[in-house]
Each structure stands twice: as structure tokens, then as C-alpha cells.
Amino acid sequence: MSKRLNPYTAAPDSIKPLIALEASLKESGLEHSLIHLVKMRASQLNGCAYCLHMHSAEAIKDGETPARLFLLDAWHESQLYTPRERAALAWTESLTLISQTHAPDEDYEEAREHFSEEELVKLTLLIGTINTWNRIAIGFRSHHPNDRPRG
């Protein structure tokens, strides 16, 4: 896959407000382990190699276990995730695939059982933001480190 353009060098000013949004989410009070899982799951749904590479590396660096990353696709079938994480993952899937799901009541209600209103707004912004990064990285075919053809 050849790169199309590098948005960071082609249009640094355009990326600045996104970086500011990202920075605010990091300081939002949501657990970093949860933030990593949400970013990974949205990036899996959207098929963003660049984002999966980045966020798996960051998650591991922050102490996440490899098993929880490897099984994330199938979180429904595994007990490695807490009820709060499961609610967040369900909401992540609902919102990432919003054109198909329209965010049903059951996912919202489950999210509200485990998140305060304020936390849920932050979680929703987090999901929206990683969805935006996915769009930029996939749209412009950003290369992750070590991304070269294998014979």
C-alpha cells in the first residue's frame, strides 16, 4: 500500500485542533487502560493498521496484557474484560457503526449503568476522536513503523 500524503507535514495546522482534542481526552479522567481498549476496538472495526500499531504499542507500554489485546475482537466471548469495559466496548461498537446500529437503547442503558453522564460524554468524544484519526490515517494511507512489503 503506497502512502498518499502525510497530513502532518502537508497540513500541520489542520491537525493541531485534533491533537488538542486528543490531549484533552488523555486528561479527561477516564482510565488509560480503558482508553486504549476503546481506541483499539474502533480501529479494528475501521481496519486502521496505523492506529492499531500505535495503540497496541502504547497499551503494552502502559502495562496492558497481550492476551487482552489479542482477544479484543472477541471480547463478547471472554471474561478478560470488566463489566465497565464491556459497556464501553459495546458503546464503542454502537457508535463506530452508527449508520447501521443507530445506538440502540440497550447499549445506552448498559453504558449508563457503568458510567456517569459526564463520563459517558467523555467516552463518546473519545470514540468520535479515534474515529476521526482512523479516517485520516486510512484516507491518506499513513504508514505505521516497519511498514514495508514482505516478499
Next chain:
Amino acid sequence: MTQRLNAYQVAPAAYEPVLNLSKYVAECGLEHSLLELVKLRASQINRCAYCLHMHAADARKAGETEARIYLLDAWEESGLYSARERAALRWTEALTRLADAAPGDEVYAELRQHFSEVEAVNLSVAIGTINVWNRINAGFRTRHPQDRRRDTAVAAA
């Protein structure tokens, strides 16, 4: 539809950076008429009533024609949109439906025929931003103005 929560009232500080992002998009240099079409089309795909109400009103206020708003769903079949607008709408659809398929080379080549690199990034940021708003407003069922229950098929005058 009953509103679930008011995101702005509940977490105003968390909202600020998203408002700043929108402000950047509004001032990024892309034509206002183009941005409204992009916002409307993404909101159609994501089925966000609040965003459709807002951006149809904003577009109309800025001089957009009724026909271009009503036919937007079927822009491919209509001559009402310029080649640049068509390239932007195709990119909007590709990025909004990202989970279905990554935007192919043809779509990207058409985009780059009509948009410089900086414009292409700005357009992508604009598409990402309306996708964030769609998720907030459809996710929390934000009510648009005049959103009240109708019990009969024909609304009273």
C-alpha cells in the same frame, strides 16, 4: 425519541476542544456551501436528525437552494453539483462508511484532481468532525428545534 442527556450541559469543558475543532473547520478556507453539503451528506448516512435540521437551516440561510438540499441523497444522479462538490461528496461517503471499505485509489485520485493537499486534509478533518457530532447527537438523541411528538399523520398548521 426522548433525549438521553444534554452533552453540552453535562460536560461543557470536555466539549470545548470539539467546538474549537469545528471553529477551525469553519475558518479553514473551504467554501461554506461545500462544507454544508458535506455535513448534510454525512448526517444523512449516519441518520442524525439534529445535525440534518441544523445544517439544512444553516445551508438555506447561507443561500443554498432548496433543490440542492432535497436532492443531496441522490447527488450522483443529478447535475446540480459541481465536479469539485462531487469529488468532496464521494470522499465524504467513503470516509463516513470507513468500516465497510477503505477509500479506493479512484476516489482518492478524483479528490486530488479538485483539492490541493492542504484542502484534502482540511476536507478530511471536516468529515471527521461532523462524524463526531453525528455520534454525539445521534448517540444522545439530542432534540432538534420543534422536535415534539405528532399524533396525527398531518401536522396542524
